[in-house]
Amino acid sequence: MPEPVLVVEGLRTHFFTKQGVVKAVDDVSFTVGRGEVVGLVGESGSGKSMTGYSIMGLIDPPGRIVDGRILLNGVDLRALPEEGIRRIRGNRVAMIFQDPMMTLNPVLRIDTQMIEAIRAHERTGVAAARARARDAFARVGIPSPDVRLAAYPHQFSGGMRQRVAIAIALLNRPDLVIADEPTTALDVTIQGQILYEMQKLARETGTALMWITHDLSVIAGLADRVCVMYAGRIVEQGSAEAVLGSPRHPYTRGLLDSVPSNNRRGGRLAQIPGMTPSLLDLPPGCPFRERCSNAMPDCAISPEVTVTDDGARTIRCHHPLAPIADKAAVLAR
Amino acid sequence: MSSAPPSVPLIELRRASKRFVKSLDLAAKIGNRLGADVREEVVHAVDHVNIVVFPGEVVGLVGESGCGKSTLGRLAAGLLTLTEGERYWRGTLLGKLASAQARKQQLKLQMIFQDPYASLNPRMRVIDIVGEAPVAHRLISPRQLREYVGVMLNRVGLDPTLMRRYPHQFSGGQRARIGIARALAVKPEFLVCDESVAALDVSIQAQVLNLFMDLKGALNLTYLFISHDLGVVRFLSDRVVVMYLGRIVETAPTSALFDAPSHPYTQALLAEVGRVEPKKRTYVPIKGEIPSPLDPPSGCHFHPRCPHVMPRCRERAPPLFDVGPGRASACWLSESAADAGRL
Numbered sequence: 001m002p003e004p005v006l007v008v009e010g011l012r013t014h015f016f017t018k019q020g021v022v023k024a025v026d027d028v029s030f031t032v033g034r035g036e037v038v039g040l041v042g043e044s045g046s047g048k049s050m051t052g053y054s055i056m057g058l059i060d061p062p063g064r065i066v067d068g069r070i071l072l073n074g075v076d077l078r079a080l081p082e083e084g085i086r087r088i089r090g091n092r093v094a095m096i097f098q099d100p101m102m103t104l105n106p107v108l109r110i111d112t113q114m115i116e117a118i119r120a121h122e123r124t125g126v127a128a129a130r131a132r133a134r135d136a137f138a139r140v141g142i143p144s145p146d147v148r149l150a151a152y153p154h155q156f157s158g159g160m161r162q163r164v165a166i167a168i169a170l171l172n173r174p175d176l177v178i179a180d181e182p183t184t185a186l187d188v189t190i191q192g193q194i195l196y197e198m199q200k201l202a203r204e205t206g207t208a209l210m211w212i213t214h215d216l217s218v219i220a221g222l223a224d225r226v227c228v229m230y231a232g233r234i235v236e237q238g239s240a241e242a243v244l245g246s247p248r249h250p251y252t253r254g255l256l257d258s259v260p261s262n263n264r265r266g267g268r269l270a271q272i273p274g275m276t277p278s279l280l281d282l283p284p285g286c287p288f289r290e291r292c293s294n295a296m297p298d299c300a301i302s303p304e305v306t307v308t309d310d311g312a313r314t315i316r317c318h319h320p321l322a323p324i325a326d327k328a329a330v331l332a333r
Numbered sequence: 334m335s336s337a338p339p340s341v342p343l344i345e346l347r348r349a350s351k352r353f354v355k356s357l358d359l360a361a362k363i364g365n366r367l368g369a370d371v372r373e374e375v376v377h378a379v380d381h382v383n384i385v386v387f388p389g390e391v392v393g394l395v396g397e398s399g400c401g402k403s404t405l406g407r408l409a410a411g412l413l414t415l416t417e418g419e420r421y422w423r424g425t426l427l428g429k430l431a432s433a434q435a436r437k438q439q440l441k442l443q444m445i446f447q448d449p450y451a452s453l454n455p456r457m458r459v460i461d462i463v464g465e466a467p468v469a470h471r472l473i474s475p476r477q478l479r480e481y482v483g484v485m486l487n488r489v490g491l492d493p494t495l496m497r498r499y500p501h502q503f504s505g506g507q508r509a510r511i512g513i514a515r516a517l518a519v520k521p522e523f524l525v526c527d528e529s530v531a532a533l534d535v536s537i538q539a540q541v542l543n544l545f546m547d548l549k550g551a552l553n554l555t556y557l558f559i560s561h562d563l564g565v566v567r568f569l570s571d572r573v574v575v576m577y578l579g580r581i582v583e584t585a586p587t588s589a590l591f592d593a594p595s596h597p598y599t600q601a602l603l604a605e606v607g608r609v610e611p612k613k614r615t616y617v618p619i620k621g622e623i624p625s626p627l628d629p630p631s632g633c634h635f636h637p638r639c640p641h642v643m644p645r646c647r648e649r650a651p652p653l654f655d656v657g658p659g660r661a662s663a664c665w666l667s668e669s670a671a672d673a674g675r676l
Contacts (some may be wrong), residue, residue: 187398188563260536275536
């Protein structure tokens with residue numbers, strides 16, 4: 001495994017609302033190595049975005065990180081004062097959001113925003129900063145960068161706007177980029193272009209990439225390792241090949257089975273019964289047990305993270321599925 | 334399904350066009366008086382499209398955003414009027430019916446929208462959302478309302494005891510079901526589903542797609558299923574229509590299309606379809622973006638992005654050529670194949 005850029009250990013982010021405590025992130029641990037692409041998948045409300053926000057230090061009250069360590073290159077971000085986080089955010093760690101209009105100021109030209117982002121973190125002349133902005137534009141495949149730099153965000157199409165957001169994230173050559181559903185709002189052909197650029201960047205610059213998405217097909221094509229989240233916890237973690245090819249947690253299996261392209265035409269889609277539980281005052285025990293076909297009485301006790309498959313995978317389940325030996329059978333299914 | 338379709342289509346659009354015109358404002362009119370040449374902006378959202386849907390069929394309509402698929406769906410459902418062209422229901426030309434008859438006919442076509450949040454009135458209770466239309470159209474008397482809505486909710490898998498609630502008290506998947514119940518309440522024969530599962534999580538999406546298929550069997554429904562998700566379309570439809578910038582570029586039976594796409598755009602689109610296969614892939618993008626429909630390229634709209642572009646593509650738009658049983662492709666490359674087939 002490459003040297004870890006990010007180590008998250010036992011992260012818990014809870015929201016203290018009037019109705020009760022929402023455990024949005026509940027004991028999450030994972031690492032991201034240099035040049036590695038780690039996919040964080042889950043359905044809405046599974047806590048995948050909140051994990052990303054926690055790392056970025058973007059949790060606002062009533063939310064609070066109550067426990068755990070977030071180590072970036074060995075430095076615990078939770079121990080840093082706000083000023084220290086500011087120096088790292090946008091510099092060593094950058095985030096790309098689903099809606100690029102949220103990242104971009106609509107009344108400022110793109111070059112103004114990019115130069116500002118560079119000069120916030122280091123003493124550089126405006127001309128040098130602009131040159132770097134132009135390089136970043138070229139790197140993400142924006143044609144005629146000089147003209148486009150002088151444009152306003154509304155003058156870009158959705159796909160181009162997302163490229164701009166990516167270019168801004170890459171300006172300070174971060175060690176880690178957290179991408180939160182960056183291609184969800186885009187068309188498939190544009191999504192293909194963006195994924196192509198990101199894949200190339202991770203490979204060439206060694207930037208670690210944490211890719212948060214609900215789209216399993218994106219993860220399948222892009223990620224080296226996958227963490228599957230459910231109700232604030234990582235239920236299964238391992239190489240993309242192992243987790244998607246031979247899922248061992250019943251939820252991962254259910255999720256993969258309900259993807260239409262994994263089902264035969266005209267038949268019925270495999271479906272997970274019920275819906276995701278409310279995270280408000282979640283009862284103890286495995287949160288998936290109400291929907292799980294393998295549930296047993298002991299699932300009322302919360303399962304611990306267990307390492308299986310010779311250390312290649314971790315599962316949070318008392319009764320994991322048997323590993324599938326024949327991968328061809330999985331693909332045929 | 335795959336049996337020979339009956340000869341009379343349920344719905345048919347012939348040379349249907351929809352243009353949206355942004356008329357000139359006062360400043361532009363004054364400008365024109367003073368000699369400036371300000372033109373009206375015209376968007377050809379749908380450009381001379383022919384489409385037929387036979388009873389019992391599920392037709393998938395795919396394309397990227399801005400290609401006109403939603404507009405075409407709304408034209409088919411009768412929510413938008415045609416700028417040009419004709420619309421037939423079971424062989425009769427629509428638009429010439431007397432108003433009472435037209436209203437009755439219109440009930441047979443219903444639409445299910447994408448956003449389960451925006452398409453339900455937040456101030457109405459479920460019982461009124463679902464029950465308003467059948468009462469207004471005298472399908473049921475107000476006294477039967479409660480019972481009728483209960484049946485509808487049961488049919489879409491919702492608990493009838495929840496009918497006094499408001500939309501915000503439901504989850505996304507449940508709201509999608511309310512939208513379906515509302516459409517079904519007026520006993521339609523033809524449903525246009527515009528990205529109806531796009532906003533749902535995968536596990537909920539599977540439940541709703543199964544519901545669609547169950548209802549199709551139970552109520553003998555016909556669907557026009559609009560989606561950008563090719564995986565969903567492949568799973569659900571009997572026949573697929575691919576649109577690009579207001580025109581149909583390819584139409585084919587589902588398996589034929591996915592096995593061997595004919596049009597270069599379809600090929601590019603299918604190459605981008607994510608597969609959940611545990612295999613790393615290298616993304617090879619098709620270049621460029623979908624051009625603005627305000628100013629579409631000349632000739633074949635796809636030519637600036639097409640890897641097989643020829644000089645004639647820039648000059649003339651190709652018509653739909655027959656490229657196999659039930660298949661057509663609007664590409665000059667298919668012309669020779671079509672000729673060979675004719676001989």
